[in-house]
Amino acid sequence: MIGLWDTTGNEVVKALAAERRSAGGVASGLALTLIAVVEEKKVREAEAAATIAAAAHPCRLLIVVRSDMEGRSRLDAEIVVGGRLGPAEAVVMRMYGRLALHAESVVMPLLAPDVPVVTWWHEEPPAMIANDFLGVVAERRITDSAQAPDPVAALKQRAVDYAPGDTDLTWTRITLWRTLVAGAFDSTEARVVGAKIVAPDRDPTAWLMLGWLKSRLGIEPTLEHTDRAPRLHSVELQCENGDCVRVTREEGTALFSRTGQEDRYMPLPKRPVGDELAEELRRLDADQIYADALGAMAGLSGLDHRNPNRVHVWKDPALAAIAGSAA
Amino acid sequence: MDRPLRTLQNWQDGNVGNPLRTAQDRRLPRIPEPCALVIFGVTGDLSRKKLIPAVYDLANRGLLPPGFVVVGFARADWGDGSFESLAYAAAKKGARTPWREDVWQRLSSQFHFVPGSFDNEDDFDKLAETLDDLRVRNGIAGNTAFYFSIPPAAFPLVLNQLNRTGMADPSKTGGWRRVVVEKPFGHDFQSAVQLNQLVDDVFIPEDVFRIDHYLGKETVQNIMALRFANSLFEPVWNSKYVDSVQITMAEDVGIGTRAAFYDASGAARDVLQNHLLQLLAMIAMEEPTSFDPQEVRAEKLKVLKAISLPADISTGSVRGQYLPGWVAGERAVGYLEEPNIPADSTTETYAAVRLGIQNRRWAGVPFYVRVGKRMPRRVTEIAILFKRAPHLPFDPADVEMLGHNQLVVRVQPDEGVVLKFGSKVPGTSMEVRDIAMDFQYGEAFTESSPEAYERLVLDVLIGDRTLFPDAAEIEQSWRVIDPLEAAWAGQKPEPYRAGEWGPRASDEMLAREGRTWRRA
Numbered sequence: 001m002i003g004l005w006d007t008t009g010n011e012v013v014k015a016l017a018a019e020r021r022s023a024g025g026v027a028s029g030l031a032l033t034l035i036a037v038v039e040e041k042k043v044r045e046a047e048a049a050a051t052i053a054a055a056a057h058p059c060r061l062l063i064v065v066r067s068d069m070e071g072r073s074r075l076d077a078e079i080v081v082g083g084r085l086g087p088a089e090a091v092v093m094r095m096y097g098r099l100a101l102h103a104e105s106v107v108m109p110l111l112a113p114d115v116p117v118v119t120w121w122h123e124e125p126p127a128m129i130a131n132d133f134l135g136v137v138a139e140r141r142i143t144d145s146a147q148a149p150d151p152v153a154a155l156k157q158r159a160v161d162y163a164p165g166d167t168d169l170t171w172t173r174i175t176l177w178r179t180l181v182a183g184a185f186d187s188t189e190a191r192v193v194g195a196k197i198v199a200p201d202r203d204p205t206a207w208l209m210l211g212w213l214k215s216r217l218g219i220e221p222t223l224e225h226t227d228r229a230p231r232l233h234s235v236e237l238q239c240e241n242g243d244c245v246r247v248t249r250e251e252g253t254a255l256f257s258r259t260g261q262e263d264r265y266m267p268l269p270k271r272p273v274g275d276e277l278a279e280e281l282r283r284l285d286a287d288q289i290y291a292d293a294l295g296a297m298a299g300l301s302g303l304d305h306r307n308p309n310r311v312h313v314w315k316d317p318a319l320a321a322i323a324g325s326a327a
Numbered sequence: 328m329d330r331p332l333r334t335l336q337n338w339q340d341g342n343v344g345n346p347l348r349t350a351q352d353r354r355l356p357r358i359p360e361p362c363a364l365v366i367f368g369v370t371g372d373l374s375r376k377k378l379i380p381a382v383y384d385l386a387n388r389g390l391l392p393p394g395f396v397v398v399g400f401a402r403a404d405w406g407d408g409s410f411e412s413l414a415y416a417a418a419k420k421g422a423r424t425p426w427r428e429d430v431w432q433r434l435s436s437q438f439h440f441v442p443g444s445f446d447n448e449d450d451f452d453k454l455a456e457t458l459d460d461l462r463v464r465n466g467i468a469g470n471t472a473f474y475f476s477i478p479p480a481a482f483p484l485v486l487n488q489l490n491r492t493g494m495a496d497p498s499k500t501g502g503w504r505r506v507v508v509e510k511p512f513g514h515d516f517q518s519a520v521q522l523n524q525l526v527d528d529v530f531i532p533e534d535v536f537r538i539d540h541y542l543g544k545e546t547v548q549n550i551m552a553l554r555f556a557n558s559l560f561e562p563v564w565n566s567k568y569v570d571s572v573q574i575t576m577a578e579d580v581g582i583g584t585r586a587a588f589y590d591a592s593g594a595a596r597d598v599l600q601n602h603l604l605q606l607l608a609m610i611a612m613e614e615p616t617s618f619d620p621q622e623v624r625a626e627k628l629k630v631l632k633a634i635s636l637p638a639d640i641s642t643g644s645v646r647g648q649y650l651p652g653w654v655a656g657e658r659a660v661g662y663l664e665e666p667n668i669p670a671d672s673t674t675e676t677y678a679a680v681r682l683g684i685q686n687r688r689w690a691g692v693p694f695y696v697r698v699g700k701r702m703p704r705r706v707t708e709i710a711i712l713f714k715r716a717p718h719l720p721f722d723p724a725d726v727e728m729l730g731h732n733q734l735v736v737r738v739q740p741d742e743g744v745v746l747k748f749g750s751k752v753p754g755t756s757m758e759v760r761d762i763a764m765d766f767q768y769g770e771a772f773t774e775s776s777p778e779a780y781e782r783l784v785l786d787v788l789i790g791d792r793t794l795f796p797d798a799a800e801i802e803q804s805w806r807v808i809d810p811l812e813a814a815w816a817g818q819k820p821e822p823y824r825a826g827e828w829g830p831r832a833s834d835e836m837l838a839r840e841g842r843t844w845r846r847a
Contacts, residue, residue, distance in 0.1 A: 178355060179355050179358065179389060181347060182345065182348050183358045185346070186345055186346055186360055187360045187361065187468065216347050217346055235396045238528075253429060261394070262394075262464060262465065262466075264393035266393055266433075267386065267427070267429075268386060268389070279354065282353075283353060283354075289354075289772055313393060
């Protein structure tokens, strides 16, 4: 590991090359560059998650922490090749002052040549990804609406701001749920006519579940608010023939009940962020099913016909602050 | 023949039946229909080391359907403790995913044990009753996979019983029926045909899954990706550019506790007939028109049919038997001193043979295949050695260290791909030597990838036959082995010290053709 304090982008590039040379053949098969945009107190968490994800998807990990935009411009960097962060080669960069607004100037020369770039915000998602150049350079963008103060509003904003290649970890979190629900209809032809989701109404995953069922089945699912469960509690589907399929979460397992059959328990663990991230990195093309679900949930259509390439829109927080005080 | 395979078909056609599954939704894993897995010989070695852990891992990954149930059938004479505790210990010891007590509790509540022996009709009636009962109670609709984790000698007994009780008849039970058999698939062509007929009498050929666990390995499946997803390798994948191919499967261990079986079969029947010929087929086959199981098997069968044996088997093949020696810092006894091996045994523990493939792509390219026990280390790899450049504009002294360009697929351990090519030695003179560009699947890339059995058990339950050799492939493989065995009969194998790369005769066999074995 090399630590560089008050350094420059060029020094970081040189140090990474030197580390790679001295470490030998580590991570010789790079599949992608992962940019993690993180706030200071979540750096360790992001590192742990990226380490898990890198085990399945060998990557160059660039962790960017931006803070104290008013202060003096300054760059600190830490370079780790092999070791603590698993098979990934990683650079953790802390940027202060005006440099934080130009993070791409440090990040761009560090992108591994000709492999896809994925940007992951392990903090409140930006309202407009086009305002963050680190999102504009990426082929895939991963946000986490659950980290916003109002997660459901943040998720709806994702639909407004959507471009093919975006996904949100709230979607990843319901993959296991979707698997269980979809599995119920593998061996039956029954048509679904109605659905009821029970969850706290501030749970974004419940809204995505609603959007998914709506877009796939052409029904209007209802969302019933509950205070008893912290997260998505149950999904119930009514079939035309009167049958009912219900999946209910109970402490890491799901109770699967279906009319005329014994109740079953299926594993439904809460996965670590690293596993969720690994699932996201499996596919680097646009997730059409997500776009449909997100659009259905927010009442927008044609999401996957949007242009996948964003153009950077400059937004200076200093100017915004001045404009704000003037108004 | 054309019984629809609902689940698989749905996946391929973008699904007509289930609106919640579409081809674009690649996050949703393949999950079998509700079904039962019946394991004959559930208390045996294979079941405890591989099957039960694989079932636990599948459950833990959430890949088993609701209503999935395991029915174990075996004699109740394994010693102390209940079946429950035996399965628990086996799963916990062999599991590759983290251990979660609640997952096991739920899974094991769906484990049923039917004690019985294979020659007792009442026991099978009991088994049929259990399955009938589960069909309704668990909603498995009669879907059942029978796993034969038993010696081939017991096959006829069990098959007859399945036939008698109607358990193997889908028209009586309403669901699908599949049977899984393990190697050995006979001991020669004749016995393989008999065995296949026996199984086919009771099950239809499409429902028979023959497990060659090598095909469940991630790296072996990656051979297809390497060859058919890239344009870089195909142009040189032929006799114009390839000098020779070496396929090696070396084990550092001896024969362990398999003395009786091993002494009766030997290295060629044990692994050459199945694992190595399957690897050879994967490397040499033509591109299948699709990854439909029929197409892949058709191409593999064509290659197996094109295999030619050396004109003179005595010079084109070598058999060996290990003497005492040292392996990995420990003293190893010789084959003849192993427990339960007759002192005059002529069974081979090493076999090497020069095969050819009679088609336009491979004519004239030797495929050297070797397999051995008590080798210096455990390694399975396929090395493709390319021809030297037709002209080298260098001083001969400067290219002395330049060998063949090589592409090596390492199957185990350290799964990966190595490309070896010439490169200039840094300095002021123009010296060229070989350098290896090494691609490893990373650290946990292989650790978290499913174990071969996990993948294969799941494929059986889903009904995907792509990774299972069919009867024709097995029979064709025996046609390669039988003439070798015939020529070797009564011959004494060449001795080699434990911890060596096989007998000297094997090196001489390659040296006669101006080649050497790659040190694997």
